[in-house]
Amino acid sequence: MEQGIRMIRMRELGLGLLLASGLSMPAVAAEISPETTVKQIYSGKTPETKGIDIIGNAKLRAKYLSKDLAAAVKKDIDESAKSGEVGALDFDPVSDSQDPMIKDLKIEPASVQGDRAQVSVSFDRGDPKRDELVYDLVKENEQWRVSNISKKGNAQEAWSLRQMLSLK
Template sequence: MRLLAFASVAFFALTGLAAAQPFDTPEALLEAVYAPYFSGEFSEDEAEFRSEALNALFEADAENTPEGEMGALSFDPYIDGQDFEIANFEIGEPVIDGETATVDVSFTNFGEPRAITYDLVFEDGSWKIDDLAGENDEFSYRLTEIFAEAEAQ
């Protein structure tokens, strides 16, 4: 059923008929975040997906990174890697507590299982990513901690 919902979102995104923001459910937000990994059509600005606080971390990292250098992120945190071949994509049932939610996303990337937990916040009438954590056998991370470590150096 989730695959059908995801296919619908991808179709509307590709045909330009996608509903305008805001993202009224955590699932709608995460389907929009992952749609480009299936369509190949990435936006240059992902700020609409992120909370004000998370956007501030991305902006501070960009400002503190010398031109031509790599910032705090050396990988794509949404896929826990640099390259992608996503399959078996699933969005778990959101756990909503007022204006925050936690949602697990799982998939395989080049056949390797990946699990990412999203911390979301309902902000300005829309669900937004406030933080995320990836867990796999080789590397675990929390996005806000990566930015904090980079700022401390």
């Protein structure tokens, strides 16, 4: 009888230790929000390096861009390298310029609908008015990825990365 009670207590102790160690719980990675994804894109330390190169750097393209957008960017880069001509992307869409300079970055809360989200950002580049960009994100493999970057404005100012790359 005493041996049976001792065995039950040993099992309880073992279960308690297991629970305390967290081994019985499956490890669940914290989901990164759409805003956090965009904040990571603008993680540079200085105004000149604030936006990371999610277009030219293949590893960053794979990490931050949706599969179809990453494929379209790669195709544009490859075709322009073959032809020697400038491709559809002749500027950095993250900084909306050819000479990146991002000061006073503001990232708005995301508008999320299911597996789609939209995040607006604005920053100062020294122009009279702030640059304002919109990031469309899609959830792929449980991660938020950029499916478009666009700039709103008049016909001369507005652009869409997907339209430039002939994606729908």
